[in-house]
Amino acid sequence: MSLPIAPKLSLRRFHEARWDEPIVFELNTPGERGVLVSRPEPDLLSTVGDVVGALPSSLRRKTPAALPEMGQMRVLKHYLRLSQENLGADLNADIGQGTCTMKYSPKVNDALIRTPSLTELHPLQSEDTVQGILEIIWATEQMLAEISGMERVSLQTSGGSAAIWANIAMIRAYHEAAGQGEQRDEVITTIFSHPSNAATAKTAGYTVITLYPDADGYPDIEAFKAALSPRTAALMITNPEDTGIYNPRIAEFVDLAHSVGALAAYDQANANGILGVTRARDAGFDTCHFNLHKTFSTPHGSGGPGSGATAVSDKLVPFLPGPLVERDGDRFFLDSDRPMSIGKVAPFYGVVPNIVRAYAWMRSLGAEGLREAAEIAVLNNNYLMKRILEIPGASAPYATGRRRIEQVRYSWQELYEETGITSEEMGVRATDFGVHYWTSHHPFVVPQPFTLEPTESYSKEEIDEYVAIMTEVAREARETPDVVRTAPHNQTVHHIHHDDLDDPERWAPSWRAYQRKYFAGDDG
Amino acid sequence: MTLSIGLIVNPVAGVGGAVGLKGSDGADVQAVAFDRGAVARAAERSQRALSVIAQTHPDTTILTAAGDMGEASVLAEGLTPDVVYRPFGSVTSGADTTKAASALALAGVGLILFAGGDGTARDICGVDLAGAAVLGVPAGVKMYSACFAVSPVAAGAIASRWLTGERLPVSSREVLDVDEEQIRNGRVHAVLYGMLAMPVVPGRTQSRKSATSGSQLGAVRTAAAGAVARMEQGVTYVLGPGGTIDEIARLLEVDGTLLGADAVRDGDLVLADATERQLLELVGAGPSKVVLTVIGGQGFLLGRGNQQISAAVLREIGDDPLMVVATEEKLIDLGGRPLLVETGDPELDAMLAGYSEVVTGPRTTSLYPVDAPESEGTI
Numbered sequence: 088m089s090l091p092i093a094p095k096l097s098l099r100r101f102h103e104a105r106w107d108e109p110i111v112f113e114l115n116t117p118g119e120r121g122v123l124v125s126r127p128e129p130d131l132l133s134t135v136g137d138v139v140g141a142l143p144s145s146l147r148r149k150t151p152a153a154l155p156e157m158g159q160m161r162v163l164k165h166y167l168r169l170s171q172e173n174l175g176a177d178l179n180a181d182i183g184q185g186t187c188t189m190k191y192s193p194k195v196n197d198a199l200i201r202t203p204s205l206t207e208l209h210p211l212q213s214e215d216t217v218q219g220i221l222e223i224i225w226a227t228e229q230m231l232a233e234i235s236g237m238e239r240v241s242l243q244t245s246g247g248s249a250a251i252w253a254n255i256a257m258i259r260a261y262h263e264a265a266g267q268g269e270q271r272d273e274v275i276t277t278i279f280s281h282p283s284n285a286a287t288a289k290t291a292g293y294t295v296i297t298l299y300p301d302a303d304g305y306p307d308i309e310a311f312k313a314a315l316s317p318r319t320a321a322l323m324i325t326n327p328e329d330t331g332i333y334n335p336r337i338a339e340f341v342d343l344a345h346s347v348g349a350l351a352a353y354d355q356a357n358a359n360g361i362l363g364v365t366r367a368r369d370a371g372f373d374t375c376h377f378n379l380h381k382t383f384s385t386p387h388g389s390g391g392p393g394s395g396a397t398a399v400s401d402k403l404v405p406f407l408p409g410p411l412v413e414r415d416g417d418r419f420f421l422d423s424d425r426p427m428s429i430g431k432v433a434p435f436y437g438v439v440p441n442i443v444r445a446y447a448w449m450r451s452l453g454a455e456g457l458r459e460a461a462e463i464a465v466l467n468n469n470y471l472m473k474r475i476l477e478i479p480g481a482s483a484p485y486a487t488g489r490r491r492i493e494q495v496r497y498s499w500q501e502l503y504e505e506t507g508i509t510s511e512e513m514g515v516r517a518t519d520f521g522v523h524y525w526t527s528h529h530p531f532v533v534p535q536p537f538t539l540e541p542t543e544s545y546s547k548e549e550i551d552e553y554v555a556i557m558t559e560v561a562r563e564a565r566e567t568p569d570v571v572r573t574a575p576h577n578q579t580v581h582h583i584h585h586d587d588l589d590d591p592e593r594w595a596p597s598w599r600a601y602q603r604k605y606f607a608g609d610d611g
Numbered sequence: 612m613t614l615s616i617g618l619i620v621n622p623v624a625g626v627g628g629a630v631g632l633k634g635s636d637g638a639d640v641q642a643v644a645f646d647r648g649a650v651a652r653a654a655e656r657s658q659r660a661l662s663v664i665a666q667t668h669p670d671t672t673i674l675t676a677a678g679d680m681g682e683a684s685v686l687a688e689g690l691t692p693d694v695v696y697r698p699f700g701s702v703t704s705g706a707d708t709t710k711a712a713s714a715l716a717l718a719g720v721g722l723i724l725f726a727g728g729d730g731t732a733r734d735i736c737g738v739d740l741a742g743a744a745v746l747g748v749p750a751g752v753k754m755y756s757a758c759f760a761v762s763p764v765a766a767g768a769i770a771s772r773w774l775t776g777e778r779l780p781v782s783s784r785e786v787l788d789v790d791e792e793q794i795r796n797g798r799v800h801a802v803l804y805g806m807l808a809m810p811v812v813p814g815r816t817q818s819r820k821s822a823t824s825g826s827q828l829g830a831v832r833t834a835a836a837g838a839v840a841r842m843e844q845g846v847t848y849v850l851g852p853g854g855t856i857d858e859i860a861r862l863l864e865v866d867g868t869l870l871g872a873d874a875v876r877d878g879d880l881v882l883a884d885a886t887e888r889q890l891l892e893l894v895g896a897g898p899s900k901v902v903l904t905v906i907g908g909q910g911f912l913l914g915r916g917n918q919q920i921s922a923a924v925l926r927e928i929g930d931d932p933l934m935v936v937a938t939e940e941k942l943i944d945l946g947g948r949p950l951l952v953e954t955g956d957p958e959l960d961a962m963l964a965g966y967s968e969v970v971t972g973p974r975t976t977s978l979y980p981v982d983a984p985e986s987e988g989t990i
Contacts, residue, residue, distance in 0.1 A: 313965065507771070534946070
């Protein structure tokens with residue numbers, strides 16, 4: 088007797104939903120309303136008078152906002168449909184979003200932040216009425232200080248790059264305070280460090296010197312020595328870099344920076360493989376930052392606001408952005424009287440819901456649990472690497488034969504030379520099986536790159552399924568390359584060209600830009 | 612630009628390599644190679660490129676030259692040839708490559724694929740291609756030039772994207788060639804013969820976490836602007852050959868010599884297409900610096916295609932004679948290999964070896980290793 092349901096194939100027969108859903112503005116139906124707001128009662132009206140008229144004219148719209156007019160049910164359907172035309176950490180094995188640390192964000196923590204005692208808070212409330220949330224911010228800071236070995240932490244920034252910016256802004260203020268602001272006009276970084284290090288340093292007015300890896304994939308220490316001078320303001324470096332290779336000489340790099348009077352900033356956006364194993368301060372760093380939305384489980388920027396944490400050694404404490412949460416006995420308060428501070432880098436005191444999520448996540452795991460998360464993440468990564476390298480045509484450039492930390496930047500170059508199929512085409516085809524991958528940060532140092540980071544969240548079964556999909560797509564690249572080249576076939580959309588996304592004259596990140604760039608001629 | 616594709620096969624490209632002849636230029640060498648049992652590999656390699664096109668665009672007509680120069684390869688892959696040039700006689704030469712390229716340009720092709728090596732690229736780069744882009748299918752012995760795809764199949768895949776109508780960015784790449792007779796005598800004297808416009812598949816940040824335009828030309832302009840920003844009053848700058856340096860001349864609004872060496876001071880052109888002797892005199896007269904970029908696909912800063920910027924000129928300038936300018940992409944394309952200097956003066960080479968600052972933009976540089984293959988003092 089056969090089963091009532093046929094057994095599942097080893098590769099799932101995935102098909103994404105395809106709703107062919109219009110853009111929300113195209114659903115505009117004049118007169119439709121989502122909510123009918125009742126008219127105020129006559130008594131109320133006469134008591135408060137003309138509320139709108141009391142607003143200064145600079146705050147009043149001259150013309151109503153051009154929002155789509157839609158019934159409530161249509162709005163709901165619109166967004167539900169879009170949510171089905173999607174991949175993400177809660178839906179698929181999100182191993183392919185390397186460098187992003189797509190781990191599970193426990194739903195119980197989302198329940199916590201929906202409690203009215205949090206949602207009803209206002210950032211301008213009196214300190215006496217918000218002691219609870221101030222304590223959580225303070226305690227989160229203490230835990231991150233312990234994890235990094237640093238003296239103090241600011242949780243004000245609302246993203247990783249903003250935290251890197253805060254780091255370089257503090258370094259600049261530090262050198263200025265020491266009378267060396269003009270002398271120190273160079274920042275050294277590495278090509279496998281996150282590009283925000285170079286970008287924020289440039290924004291802060293520095294000349295940026297980029298180091299290339301040596302033959303083993305480590306930042307070239309001889310090049311670093313050659314780059315250092317009395318002009319050096321800082322070393323800004325990621326470790327492990329995007330390759331997942333941990334730099335064993337990192338303390339030596341920091342010492343060399345200090346020997347010329349420069350500071351050392353550690354990009355720990357992704358600290359997932361080293362939690363409880365190494366500490367930035369123990370390697371001598373003066374400042375580091377974390378992304379709560381990576382290592383500490385809170386949702387990513389594209390799924391909710393991110394959150395950065397800026398940690399510093401004692402010499403940079405006066406320059407921390409602020410205000411800082413301070414403790415006086417059992418009472419917590421905001422200290423804004425910090426004359427050397429670089430000032431506010433975000434409104435108020437941070438992305439509070441994410442601080443609460445990260446706090447809850449750390450408290451639920453404890454110190455041992457945090458280290459175990461890192462160990463499992465590293466184990467998962469090295470298991471995944473072994474399996475991926477069994478696929479003909481895949482390689483892991485640099486540090487051949489050695490273990491990696493939390494992620495690996497792989498290369499399909501051999502497969503590309505053999506088949507002409509690019510890494511990007513491989514990644515698009517993978518979406519036909521319900522997964523995806525990310526290629527690389529700019530610039531593409533590793534040819535035909537793909538970057539995988541399994542984190543601790545995924546089971547062996549999910550990692551095996553991911554590997555099976557990569558194996559299948561690589562087989563197709565050899566045997567039926569046209570299937571790969573013309574992919575996706577089972578997705579929300581078919582093959583698209585990227586030309587419009589690469590040309591500033593044609594890309595349209597908003598409805599308004601779309602109207603302006605494509606239809607401006609139509610009405611005038 | 613039209614979507615149509617042309618193909619030129621240099622039937623004898625690469626025959627000298629496997630039999631140790633360092634190249635395949637000239638009928639005499641080719642005869643020796645065939646005597647030694649060499650097999651021409653250009654046809655086979657062009658077919659591997661065409662096989663991709665046959666798969667994606669089976670109904671495509673490929674404009675080409677008759678017989679071994681392309682038609683046979685096109686037929687072998689089941690595509691339709693449109694012969695626009697017929698060589699005279701059975702033995703083809705570089706002149707036939709040139710004429711075939713001319714005929715393809717006249718026929719209005721958008722992209723010319725050629726299977727060959729540096730010699731073949733050199734025969735094409737002198738031709739007025741009427742805006743056509745060129746892509747090398749690597750099949751030669753020497754490939755110092757920067758206009759080749761990484762493999763024949765990769766060339767086919769790029770051509771296939773071209774046929775699909777994708778607007779690939781086009782990058783200006785150097786064509787270098789060496790006198791093979793000299794290599795056989797143990798010397799390399801590469802000459803920069805020109806530039807070819809090559810389509811490139813740009814690297815993408817797929818998730819678009821960062822907004823990079825991916826524009827090669829934009830990167831070249833940024834690097835050139837970085838060099839201009841670093842120029843000091845009263846200093847003479849000798850501008851070497853190459854597209855990146857030419858962009859500096861454009862920014863300075865002087866008429867630069869793409870393949871030669873010019874000199875500028877305080878924004879004015881003081882010498883155009885200078886000889887070594889003229890340069891010596893000029894740099895002897897006051898503070899000077901030589902502005903160079905990476906020439907060709909091998910990573911040479913000095914000793915390939917810019918011999919007028921000689922060891923004597925560099926010695927005359929004194930300490931720290933170079934300002935190196937290149938896009939990050941150009942450094943990355945070296946795949947970790949160092950930059951190379953070979954001035955013919957091993958002692959000077961050793962002094963220039965080590966790490967060089969490479970200007971990539973107005974406020975960005977990379978520190979990149981420089982090797983001196985002729986010197987003991989290499990890293």
